[in-house]
Each structure stands twice: as C-alpha cells, then as structure tokens.
Amino acid sequence: MIEEQTTIAVEKDTLLGAVADFYSQGYRLVQICCTALGDVIEINYSFDRDYRFTNLRLTVRPGEEVQSVSIIYWCAFAYENEMKELFGVNIRNIAVDYRGHFYRTAVPTPFVASRKDAGKPADTD
Amino acid sequence: MSFLSMGKNVARNLFEGPATRRYPKEKREYGPGSRGMIGIDIEACIFCGLCSRRCPTGALTVRKDPREWEIDRLRCIFCGYCVEVCPKKCLAMANHYSPGVTVREDAVHMERQAPRPAKEAPPEAKE
Amino acid sequence: MAQRNIIPFGPQHPVLPEPIHLDLVTEDETVVEAVPSIGFVHRGLEKLVEKKDYQDFVYVAERICGICSFMHGMTYCQAVEEIMGIAVPPRALYLRTVWAELSRVHSHLMWLGLAADAFGFESLFMNCWRLREGVLDIIEATTGGRVIFGSCKIGGVRRDIDDDTMKGIVEKLQAMATEIKRSTDVFLDDYSVQHRLKDVGVIDGEEARRLGTVGPVLRASGIAMDARKIGYAAYRDLKFEPVVEKAGDCYARCRVRVREIFQSIDLIAQAARKMPPGETALKVTGAPEGEFFSRVEQPRGEVIYYVKANGTKNLQRFRVRTPTFANLPAMVRMLKGAGLADVPNIILTVDPCISCIER
Numbered sequence: 001m002i003e004e005q006t007t008i009a010v011e012k013d014t015l016l017g018a019v020a021d022f023y024s025q026g027y028r029l030v031q032i033c034c035t036a037l038g039d040v041i042e043i044n045y046s047f048d049r050d051y052r053f054t055n056l057r058l059t060v061r062p063g064e065e066v067q068s069v070s071i072i073y074w075c076a077f078a079y080e081n082e083m084k085e086l087f088g089v090n091i092r093n094i095a096v097d098y099r100g101h102f103y104r105t106a107v108p109t110p111f112v113a114s115r116k117d118a119g120k121p122a123d124t125d
Numbered sequence: 126m127s128f129l130s131m132g133k134n135v136a137r138n139l140f141e142g143p144a145t146r147r148y149p150k151e152k153r154e155y156g157p158g159s160r161g162m163i164g165i166d167i168e169a170c171i172f173c174g175l176c177s178r179r180c181p182t183g184a185l186t187v188r189k190d191p192r193e194w195e196i197d198r199l200r201c202i203f204c205g206y207c208v209e210v211c212p213k214k215c216l217a218m219a220n221h222y223s224p225g226v227t228v229r230e231d232a233v234h235m236e237r238q239a240p241r242p243a244k245e246a247p248p249e250a251k252e
Numbered sequence: 253m254a255q256r257n258i259i260p261f262g263p264q265h266p267v268l269p270e271p272i273h274l275d276l277v278t279e280d281e282t283v284v285e286a287v288p289s290i291g292f293v294h295r296g297l298e299k300l301v302e303k304k305d306y307q308d309f310v311y312v313a314e315r316i317c318g319i320c321s322f323m324h325g326m327t328y329c330q331a332v333e334e335i336m337g338i339a340v341p342p343r344a345l346y347l348r349t350v351w352a353e354l355s356r357v358h359s360h361l362m363w364l365g366l367a368a369d370a371f372g373f374e375s376l377f378m379n380c381w382r383l384r385e386g387v388l389d390i391i392e393a394t395t396g397g398r399v400i401f402g403s404c405k406i407g408g409v410r411r412d413i414d415d416d417t418m419k420g421i422v423e424k425l426q427a428m429a430t431e432i433k434r435s436t437d438v439f440l441d442d443y444s445v446q447h448r449l450k451d452v453g454v455i456d457g458e459e460a461r462r463l464g465t466v467g468p469v470l471r472a473s474g475i476a477m478d479a480r481k482i483g484y485a486a487y488r489d490l491k492f493e494p495v496v497e498k499a500g501d502c503y504a505r506c507r508v509r510v511r512e513i514f515q516s517i518d519l520i521a522q523a524a525r526k527m528p529p530g531e532t533a534l535k536v537t538g539a540p541e542g543e544f545f546s547r548v549e550q551p552r553g554e555v556i557y558y559v560k561a562n563g564t565k566n567l568q569r570f571r572v573r574t575p576t577f578a579n580l581p582a583m584v585r586m587l588k589g590a591g592l593a594d595v596p597n598i599i600l601t602v603d604p605c606i607s608c609i610e611r
Contacts, residue, residue, distance in 0.1 A: 002330070002546075
C-alpha cells in the first residue's frame with residue numbers, strides 16, 4: 001500500500017462548507033474529476049496537505065445544479081469548465097466561465113453521450 | 126567577469142567538427158537492444174491471432190484460411206507486445222526502423238505460409 | 253490614456269513548442285489579463301479506456317506525452333497494481349526509479365535548451381541538447397527507444413539492466429554532470445540572463461499553494477512539496493530533500509530545475525548501489541475491481557491518475573490530471589503585470605507540456 005486515501009461523502013448543501021473547512025486548514029486542491037455511472041454522476045474533489053490525501057465525493061443526477069467551488073479555490077475554474085463541457089454537469093457561478101467554449105467539441109458532452117455503447121465488445125480498430 | 130568560461134567549449138567546437146551526423150551519407154548504428162521493425166518466421170506460425178488481438182494500434186491482421194499474416198508498418202508503434210505474446214515465438218524485432226515509403230499502401234507487408242500436406246499424416250503436419 | 257489591445261499569442265508561435273492559445277489583454281505594453289484557450293491537441297484518451305483491455309492500455313497511457321512518457325506509464329501501472337493488490341518485486345521498483353530519474357534529467361535538459369532559446373541564447377540551446385543526447389543514448393541502450401521507453405508493464409518492468417551496465421551508466425552520468433555544471437554555471441551567472449529573469453513573473457508561495465500549483469513552480473516560491481516523498485517505487489529507501497528556492501521569480505524556477513538535474517544524477521547513483529537482485533515482473537491475470545488515486549512526481553510536477561475499475565477487462569473511468577493543467581491558473585496570475593517581451597520567458601519557465609494538458 002503506497003498511501004492511505006480517505007473518501008468522505010458529501011451532499012450538495014454541505015459541499016461548500018466542507019471545502020471552506022479544507023481551505024482554512026491550508027489544504028491544497030489537487031483535482032476535481034467526475035465519473036459517469038449510468039444514471040448518476042459522481043464528482044470527486046481531491047485535497048492534500050503534508051502528503052495526506054483526502055477526497056470529497058458528491059453524487060448528483062445529470063442536470064442537477066451544483067454550486068461552483070471556484071469562489072473559494074479560484075483554480076477550480078479549469079476543472080469545472082471541463083466537467084461542464086465533457087459531462088454536462090450543471091455548475092453555476094464558475095469564476096471564469098467559458099460558456100461552452102473551453103474545448104470546442106463537435107458533439108456536445110461527448111463523454112456521456114456514447115456511454116450507451118459501453119456494453120459493446122471492444123474492437124481493435 | 127570571466128571571459129573564457131566557455132573557452133573549453135569553444136575549443137571543442139572548433140576542432141571536433143559538427144555534433145550532428147551527416148545523414149544520409151553516414152547511417153546511424155543502432156544498438157542491439159533497440160526496438161525496430163517486426164519480422165516473422167512464417168513457417169512456424171500457427172495463425173492463432175493472439176498478436177493481432179493484442180496489438181494496441183491494430184497493425185496486424187491474421188487470416189487463418191489462406192494462412193496469411195499481414196502487418197501495416199506505418200501503423201506499428203514498435204512496442205514489441207506481439208513479440209511477447211506469440212506462443213510459438215515466431216515474431217522477432219529487428220533493431221532498425223522500417224524503411225520509408227512514398228505511397229501508403231506500400232507499407233503493408235504480407236507473408237503467406239506455403240500449403241501443408243493434407244491430414245493423412247497428422248504427426249508430420251504438426252511441428 | 254493607455255490604449256487597450258488584445259494580442260493573440262499562439263497557437264503558432266516561434267517560442268512555443270506546442271499549441272496553446274492565450275489572449276493577452278495589454279495596456280500599451282503591459283499585460284493586464286491573460287485568457288487561456290486550450291483544446292488543440294485533445295485526443296480523448298480518457299474515453300479510449302472503454303475500448304482497450306486494461307493491460308494493453310499501458311501503451312496508450314505512455315503516449316499521452318512524449319517528454320514525461322515513462323512516468324505516465326508508471327503511474328498507470330501503479331494505480332492498477334494498487335487496485336489489484338499486486339506486490340511488485342523490489343528490483344522492478346528500483347529499475348522504475350532509475351528510469352524515472354533518467355526521464356527527469358532528459359526533460360530538464362530539454363527544458364533548459366528551450367528556455368534559453370526563447371530569450372535568444374541559442375548556443376546554450378544547442379549545447380544542452382547535445383548533452384541530452386548522451387542521456388538518450390543510455391535510455392535507448394537500456395529500454396530500446398529514445399523517447400517512448402515502453403519498459404513499464406502491469407506487474408513490473410519488461411527489461412532488466414544488469415549490474416555492469418548500471419555501473420557504466422552511473423559513471424557516464426557523473427562525467428556528464430561536470431559538463432552540465434559548466435554550462436549551467438555560465439547560464440546562471442550571466443549578467444544579461446539575470447537581468448531578464450530576476451523579478452519577472454513573481455508569485456508568492458502562499459498564493460501559489462492556494463492556486464493549486466505543483467512542481468518546480470511551487471518549489472521555487474519557497475514551499476517544499478515533492479510528490480516523491482510519498483514513497484512510491486523505491487523512493488522510500490532513497491535519501492533526498494525537495495529542492496527549494498525562495499524568490500518565486502523566473503530565475504528561481506530556473507535554479508530549481510538545474511539543481512534537480514544534479515539531484516537526479518545523485519538519486520540514480522544511490523539506486524544503483526542499493527538495487528536488490530531478483531525477478532523483474534510478475535504475471536498478472538484477472539480483472540481489477542476498485543479505485544485508486546495514484547500520484548507521481550513528473551518533471552513538471554505532481555500528476556494524479558484516478559482509475560476506477562468494475563471487474564471487467566475495460567476500466568470504467570480513467571482520469572489524468574497533469575501538472576501543467578494545475579499550473580495554468582498560476583501562469584495566468586503570473587502574466588498579470590508582465591511586459592509583453594517577458595511573456596515567452598514566463599510561459600517557458602512554467603514549463604508547459606500542452607499535450608499533457610489535453611490528453
């Protein structure tokens with residue numbers, strides 16, 4: 001085991017409170033990522049201090065509104081714009097909002113749109 | 126202020142000649158461990174298709190009926206995975222890259238195994 | 253009344269090795285704001301994991317970036333090995349460490365050449381890249397490829413380095429270290445270089461940490477944060493301290509990377525002395541189930557891989573957050589108040605790897 005990694009589940013209303021706690025304790029925002037799991041989307045907020053890794057996990061339905069954490073951690077704007085464009089997570093009040101022009105994809109929300117064919121056998125094209 | 130701090134470097138540049146190789150007059154010597162183009166000993170191949178299934182880019186095509194093994198050299202990324210998974214160890218990696226081509230179709234290289242005698246003598250048909 | 257202009261920087265620019273677009277809002281010649289725009293080399297590699305078997309995917313993960321390629325492969329293998337609970341043999345861990353540090357030496361030498369070229373010091377550029385050829389020859393002799401190593405796999409490494417070759421490598425690197433020291437001393441002591449790099453693009457340590465900066469950019473502002481201290485691969489047994497500078501300007505970032513080259517050469521010598529004998533790989537069967545966040549210190553900072561598996565041959569989610577992606581907000585902050593001629597210097601001392609940002 002390389003390191004211990006703790007995951008704490010949060011709800012939409014407790015998210016900003018937990019993030020603000022981390023900010024005041026001096027934690028560094030490592031990354032924000034999301035996973036499309038069928039009918040829910042799981043968002044992971046990762047923090048680190050003195051090489052101790054903690055993770056906040058928020059589960060939302062597609063289309064549900066999530067408050068941005070970029071008012072606390074300004075650097076979160078890049079991750080949130082990416083999540084909004086690739087997965088269609090509805091995040092409001094992002095500090096620097098690209099309004100859909102961060103990546104300029106041909107298909108809107110490409111990472112969620114074709115999850116329907118995740119069950120097909122792999123092809124070696 | 127040290128004027129001649131790069132003096133050794135300047136002297137070396139003056140007397141040693143260019144640091145680059147005069148390609149194509151001087152060809153590059155590849156070491157023995159370098160990864161290069163894939164070659165096959167077609168007589169040992171059993172056409173199981175493992176190499177084509179494992180190839181990350183899909184550069185290999187194996188056809189069991191006409192006993193053909195084909196590689197698209199421009200798709201190959203020289204990773205060596207096919208060499209590792211081959212059960213008969215008939216694939217080998219040379220230490221130099223494949224030569225360049227001017228037409229894309231020329232990069233596809235196909236080998237066909239000579240037809241074996243029919244199944245009247247099973248011990249001979251197996252290697 | 254100062255005149256406001258918007259100057260587009262990139263994606264084609266002589267100093268940028270890779271395409272990124274910045275809209276610089278300038279007042280006369282001072283940059284007031286910078287808006288980054290990425291997506292020119294987005295290949296959707298995170299989606300490709302749905303189609304490829306998890307063991308074959310190492311080859312794709314390695315090719316996310318050409319410079320930090322070995323460490324991408326290593327982080328991926330580490331993540332999957334932690335999920336499956338595989339104990340990698342110690343010799344493989346030491347070999348991975350040696351190759352990772354070689355990768356760091358070659359990346360920093362390449363960066364030094366590019367940074368020197370960006371503000372006109374072309375002869376240092378040529379010199380550094382000639383020194384780098386020595387490192388690439390070592391890498392090709394041991395792994396088979398100059399840039400894409402292809403030597404990491406799930407369960408260990410694909411090739412071995414015998415002890416005589418290791419000794420030869422350490423001697424060659426130590427001879428190279430004297431040459432590198434000569435070139436970098438000239439670079440760092442030069443009056444014009446200092447004039448162009450000191451007090452340019454200053455970022456305070458506390459602000460850098462709040463912005464999520466990683467790597468040499470953070471260490472040049474006084475914060476000692478190095479992901480190698482977590483203790484993955486063989487770093488638990490090696491003695492080293494993060495290289496820290498206090499000033500937070502371009503000059504400090506250059507100094508940090510130069511000192512890291514020498515630190516890496518020393519780490520390779522330590523690993524060569526301590527390398528245990530044994531096998532180099534374990535056979536891996538089955539499918540992973542679970543999730544893990546794997547962190548590794550790449551030349552540009554801390555990369556984090558989130559891998560989630562659900563018991564099938566294809567992984568469910570694969571997410572890469574590369575260090576340059578984390579340094580983007582800091583880069584935007586540093587550009588505020590800079591002169592237009594300092595923009596290439598600042599961008600290159602942050603050491604962007606754009607193909608990493610947009611995997």
